[in-house]
Amino acid sequence: MTNSLEAPTIPITVDFSGGLEMLFDNQRRYAVSLPATDANGKPANISFLIDHLCRTLMKDPRADLFVLDRHIRPGILVLINDADWELEGEEAYEIQPRDNILFVSTLHGG
């Protein structure tokens, strides 16, 4: 499959919480049309989504507050349909239509 404009996409929602929304133009929820496959034709997974978000939605120069070494930075939880991504396969989880992916920064204040 080529990266043509007609490449199929997966409709999902992406949420940012716990302060991460500040990195994404202070918007908490995005409707995202995610390319269904990555450059190698493999089904879009969480890794690919994170990469996609950095390329298309990140409005802040401080990308390292979201991603470190191409992985989500420590201290950010990833929730797939409100379940910890560790229950779903982490970065390898293949995105399904209408999935909700939530990125939430863990808090320490009190």
Next chain:
Amino acid sequence: MTNSLEAPTIPITVDFSGGLEMLFDNQRRYAVSLPATDANGKPANISFLIDHLCRTLMKDPRADLFVLDRHIRPGILVLINDADWELEGEEAYEIQPRDNILFVSTLHGG
């Protein structure tokens, strides 16, 4: 369609909150297999569901705390998939598979 044991049913969940759970054996959530049609062959609606709940699930002699004159008693909100039933057609709303119907008693204490 007859009322045979093989009559098709609609799988839904029914929740009770705000104290109404006390009328239903202190259980907050029930998985209900609702007959798809009423005795007259009309699709199951909220009215039919309320009647069905009184016949099959109500464990308390105080049925009038839930139903008055075959209508839900004043002071109880009915939520269809977390939306006020007035947005969905009230008693005439036709139940869909996997619907969640919530009955919640309005509170006045404080």
Next chain:
Amino acid sequence: HDGCGRRLSDGEFDRYSRQMIVPGMGKEGQLRLINSRLLIIGAGGLGCPAGQYIAGAGVGTIGIVDSDVVETSNLHRQVGHATARIGMKKVDSLITHLRGLNPLPTYIPHPFHITSSNAADIISQYDLVMDCTDNPATRYLISDICVLLCKPLVSAASVQKSGQLIVLNCPPAPQGLVDGKYPPCYRCCFRKPPPAGSMISCGEAGIMGPVVGMMGVAQAGEAIKILASALHVPSQDSLERNLLQPTLLIYTYDLESAVGPYSFRALKMGGRKKNCFACGENSTLTLSGIKAGSPNYEQFCSVPTSSCKL
């Protein structure tokens, strides 16, 4: 004229700095709070925690209505009172506590019942009302007056292990205005009260302190955002903000299991109803009518005012 141009004193700046640096609050939001007048009706399980955060945040004028006196059985949940103040009027006891926390606001005690006769006179002195009462008749009365006086109403209730919260009439729109999307009043959401005897009374049902506490703090949170963001000022802008999705928050506490997926539910309610008795297009509700005894709230609710003060 709204006083939002003045400087903050050093004392104010010290005290409010941690909330002023929150994005969206700022000096402007803080001055709006300082220049606001807020009425808490009920100094019990909801009014105590609500009052603490309202006073802490620096709302400039805080009125409190309650006719009761502090009793021992209040103190597991009415955390703005104290054992040494048992027997004192609740308004005086709570103001004592709040003034100790923050001496800067002006505190106004209204040590009597809110009634059809006095409700409009009291509520007209404030910008926003918090319903922290404990019986349906008073809840309908307060909402009706708020409709007629164009005041936003932050309403909460709690019994036993359940709590409810809803922001009503915000931003306020004049009675009878129904062509478009306007926010509901209490009657739009709860058209009829429960029949006499069907309510699980708080005296027999009991109440868990943190349940009513959560609702009281949540009320303060809603009131602070409304005043600080000027969401209570009628304007096209405020109407467009998503207060137009009226939400009833319900909290269900379970003694047998930890917080879980159904502890909190946000229920989508409708907007203003064309045929609403209070705010709808043919409403005959008036301030003078209410003062003269029409409608009769006690009769409408068919129950005596609850004798259990939560």
Next chain:
Amino acid sequence: HDGCGRRLSDGEFDRYSRQMIVPGMGKEGQLRLINSRLLIIGAGGLGCPAGQYIAGAGVGTIGIVDSDVVETSNLHRQVGHATARIGMKKVDSLITHLRGLNPLPTYIPHPFHITSSNAADIISQYDLVMDCTDNPATRYLISDICVLLCKPLVSAASVQKSGQLIVLNCPPAPQGLVDGKYPPCYRCCFRKPPPAGSMISCGEAGIMGPVVGMMGVAQAGEAIKILASALHVPSQDSLERNLLQPTLLIYTYDLESAVGPYSFRALKMGGRKKNCFACGENSTLTLSGIKAGSPNYEQFCSVPTSSCKL
């Protein structure tokens, strides 16, 4: 031996009657609370409201750990302190307030930092721990000690307009027990701390009072149910109750709109992890090791202990 057979005094009965009649609480639950020992670590924005409801509910012994003194900038959210007590140790200030609310519990001040050296000695004196602190190093330390001493931990945190709450290690299971479904510890859920500098510090981020207040009250609610229902007592029965669905509650406050569908979310977390550094099957974590300085929590978190006390 648990004291649950004794009678309630008239004073206790008066004070606690409204919560004792809640189904599932009763005299038995009340006596369990009275016979419980609870530790609040942090007397700030979380610890103040949490302490009010813990004291109000009648938990018999309440310890409070904090080394700070009350400052003016605390008072918009730390509602258990007072302007007249600025400069006083927070533990003494909060105990003054709580004793005024309810003189019956025994209050134990621990007016110093919790550290690797003293944590086990303090925590071992209590049945349940509430983490109301403000920095990751302390949070990992507290959780590790709770794992080793088999104490349930009710953990909350809040910054700016967000709050989080999770019940951990409840019912407690011995370190290394992983064949089956056991509840997670803090490290199971939050394996690695954020790198230095990536945290939005509370000093620059600010904090809304009702947001941290909601989390503190919610913590009290979870702690009360655990103690009153004996969910902290290891047993097959308590393991079968649905604490096995560990839930992270997140609260998002929006200054621009009223409470709505995403204000609260209940996130499903995993259970105990086999490879957890603290509670997993090959864990080398010990009390003596911690006391001797291993692991080094400050280094693990790579950040100095936060200087902003919420």
